[in-house]
Amino acid sequence: MNTYNTSERNIQIVLYLLKQHGIKRVIASPGSTDVAIVASMQHDPYFEMFSAIDERSACYMACGMAAETAEPVVIVCTGATSSRNYMPGLTEAYYRHLPVLAITCSRSNAFVGHYVNQVTDRGDSPRDTVNESVYVQSIYRPEDEWDCMIKVNKAILGLSFNGGGPCHINLETVYSRDFTEKEIKPVKVINRYTLNSEMPEISKGKIGIFVGAFPRWSDELVNAVDSFCEIYNAVVFYDQTSNYKGKYGVLFPLIAIQPSYGSDFDIDLMIHIGYVSAGVCKGKKMWRVNPDGQIRDPFRRVNAVFQMSEVDFFKHYIKNKDKFRENNAVLHLEYKKMYEDLYNLIPEELPFSNIWTAKKLAPQLPDNSVLHLGICNSLRSWNFFNIPDSVSVYSNTGGFGIDGGISSMIGASIVSPDKLYFGVFGDLLFYYDMNSIGNRDIGSNVRIMIINNGLGQEFKNHSSFGAIFGEDTDKFIAARGHFGNRETPLIKNYAECLGFEYKSASSKEEFENVSEWFTSPVIGEKPFLLEIFTETEDESSALGAVSALTSKGALLKSAHDLMSSPKLASIRKAAKKILK
Numbered sequence: 001m002n003t004y005n006t007s008e009r010n011i012q013i014v015l016y017l018l019k020q021h022g023i024k025r026v027i028a029s030p031g032s033t034d035v036a037i038v039a040s041m042q043h044d045p046y047f048e049m050f051s052a053i054d055e056r057s058a059c060y061m062a063c064g065m066a067a068e069t070a071e072p073v074v075i076v077c078t079g080a081t082s083s084r085n086y087m088p089g090l091t092e093a094y095y096r097h098l099p100v101l102a103i104t105c106s107r108s109n110a111f112v113g114h115y116v117n118q119v120t121d122r123g124d125s126p127r128d129t130v131n132e133s134v135y136v137q138s139i140y141r142p143e144d145e146w147d148c149m150i151k152v153n154k155a156i157l158g159l160s161f162n163g164g165g166p167c168h169i170n171l172e173t174v175y176s177r178d179f180t181e182k183e184i185k186p187v188k189v190i191n192r193y194t195l196n197s198e199m200p201e202i203s204k205g206k207i208g209i210f211v212g213a214f215p216r217w218s219d220e221l222v223n224a225v226d227s228f229c230e231i232y233n234a235v236v237f238y239d240q241t242s243n244y245k246g247k248y249g250v251l252f253p254l255i256a257i258q259p260s261y262g263s264d265f266d267i268d269l270m271i272h273i274g275y276v277s278a279g280v281c282k283g284k285k286m287w288r289v290n291p292d293g294q295i296r297d298p299f300r301r302v303n304a305v306f307q308m309s310e311v312d313f314f315k316h317y318i319k320n321k322d323k324f325r326e327n328n329a330v331l332h333l334e335y336k337k338m339y340e341d342l343y344n345l346i347p348e349e350l351p352f353s354n355i356w357t358a359k360k361l362a363p364q365l366p367d368n369s370v371l372h373l374g375i376c377n378s379l380r381s382w383n384f385f386n387i388p389d390s391v392s393v394y395s396n397t398g399g400f401g402i403d404g405g406i407s408s409m410i411g412a413s414i415v416s417p418d419k420l421y422f423g424v425f426g427d428l429l430f431y432y433d434m435n436s437i438g439n440r441d442i443g444s445n446v447r448i449m450i451i452n453n454g455l456g457q458e459f460k461n462h463s464s465f466g467a468i469f470g471e472d473t474d475k476f477i478a479a480r481g482h483f484g485n486r487e488t489p490l491i492k493n494y495a496e497c498l499g500f501e502y503k504s505a506s507s508k509e510e511f512e513n514v515s516e517w518f519t520s521p522v523i524g525e526k527p528f529l530l531e532i533f534t535e536t537e538d539e540s541s542a543l544g545a546v547s548a549l550t551s552k553g554a555l556l557k558s559a560h561d562l563m564s565s566p567k568l569a570s571i572r573k574a575a576k577k578i579l580k
């Protein structure tokens with residue numbers, strides 16, 4: 001029989017990526033679960049194969065080989081206790097930073113603990129044995145393929161990460177007897193670069209920078225990014241939590257939410273900096289830049305990771321490029337125009353809602369103030385509107401919890417009593433975190449706005465998965481009706497007892513009467529709490545309207561939303577009864 005590569009796709013990915021990363025030396029120990037990978041390798045002249053019957057010795061041999069050549073060495077073993085015998089050698093490799101890649105083959109992890117012979121738990125490696133340990137499972141769905149590609153790249157990159165050292169792949173096999181695959185279908189090779197590497201060229205085409213949550217920009221970084229944009233005609237895609245205030249940015253969420261544009265931007269290379277973002281902003285190819293050097297691939301497009309500070313990255317690419325072609329930097333203008341055109345299409349008659357109040361207040365925030373936004377709806381609503389450049393924005397996007405938004409804001413406000421801190425939060429978030437406003441150290445620099453729609457509007461928005469159940473969503477998904485169902489002055493009394501100045505608004509007119517008070521730049525005697533009462537139907541139709549600006553039917557859709565709202569249905573019913 002002609003033997004080529006195994007048909008097991010997860011194992012093919014390992015074989016393919018070993019080659020692409022230039023790893024050729026392999027020490028194999030005898031066994032069954034490693035047949036698929038070992039047979040594939042031994043029939044491929046690329047691999048330099050060696051044999052050792054004793055896994056402990058195999059691993060120490062790999063240490064010797066790696067130290068001698070300064071190149072990675074693969075060791076492969078089967079199930080049973082074989083992998084346990086790698087421990088002494090891996091410990092040696094760990095403390096000497098030797099690039100030994102242990103591939104321990106096994107049947108499915110699902111069998112662990114069921115007294116299936118030879119299946120042992122390889123889930124936790126002692127800390128001082130490997131830099132990375134991954135499980136490369138059999139592939140049944142596209143997510144598995146992507147996951148395995150990422151994990152194998154990660155384990156291979158781990159051999160040279162932060163000074164280098166051993167890594168581990170626990171590799172599942174299903175004992176396929178099919179070895180007919182001549183050419184392995186390529187998978188993505190992810191490379192990691194440091195300042196000492198030879199960095200790749202920036203390819204021709206459209207270049208974007210997507211900024212996730214990014215708390216603080218130094219002037220040095222803003223200048224480096226703006227120079228980069230001038231040289232490469234690049235555009236910066238930001239949302240509120242990006243805090244980018246340079247010259248080449250566009251607030252992208254209003255664009256991305258339009259179905260006719262979407263979050264797949266016509267950008268050939270998107271450079272991703274910053275952390276978890278509410279926004280999705282994809283380019284055709286993505287590079288990740290962060291000092292942690294980790295593969296972060298939220299949109300499954302990353303093919304290079306740069307382990308360095310953002311400043312170093314951008315400075316590298318602007319170095320020696322002294323021909324600044326400022327007039328060439330036009331791409332951002334296209335996107336800015338796209339944003340402005342959309343903004344101008346937002347209907348004046350948008351209902352009274354989180355989005356409407358955000359639109360009104362965004363330009364009115366006093367200079368040098370700080371804005372904290374609640375997860376998820378408040379952040380989304382404010383992400384559509386530009387705020388003054390001197391205002392910085394935070395949101396608990398790390399864990400995306402509704403449990404501590406106000407506490408985070410209060411913590412920040414306490415250390416800078418001379419700055420104004422604005423917070424916009426939903427009612428569920430407020431009740432969750434309400435104890436925080438009783439903290440004895442709260443200053444008068446705190447201004448909280450609660451959007452009280454009586455439930456978790458996030459699950460009532462038309463685009464939301466939870467909303468498909470109509471009014472039934474209210475019961476346990478959107479959690480309507482707690483805390484007195486908005487029928488008592490609960491928040492007013494609580495806030496006033498705690499020394500807050502309280503105001504409320506239930507309509508646009510009432511809001512216009514209090515907005516100046518709320519955004520006054522002067523820090524007064526007391527902290528403020530402004531409670532806004534909105535209706536879920538209005539919230540949904542406001543979001544529906546700003547999400548459909550490019551279609552002629554935008555207004556029709558809001559009208560339709562209004563007509564199909566449960567409120568109107570009950571009015572219709574009542575009217576019918578009367579008319580009968």
Ligand SMILES: Cc1ncc(C[n+]2csc(CCOP(=O)(O)OP(=O)(O)O)c2C)c(N)n1
Pocket residue numbers: 354374375376377378400401402403425426427428429430451453455456457458459
């Ligand atoms: C601790 C925690 N529990 C649950 C969630 C899921 N969640 C996301 S948004 C949301 C609703 C928040 O409601 P509210 O604060 O009233 O804001 P609204 O959506 O009504 O604007 C919930 C429960 C979460 N993010 N964090």
Ligand SMILES: [Mg+2]
Pocket residue numbers: 426427428451452453454455456457
């Ligand atoms: Mg709510």
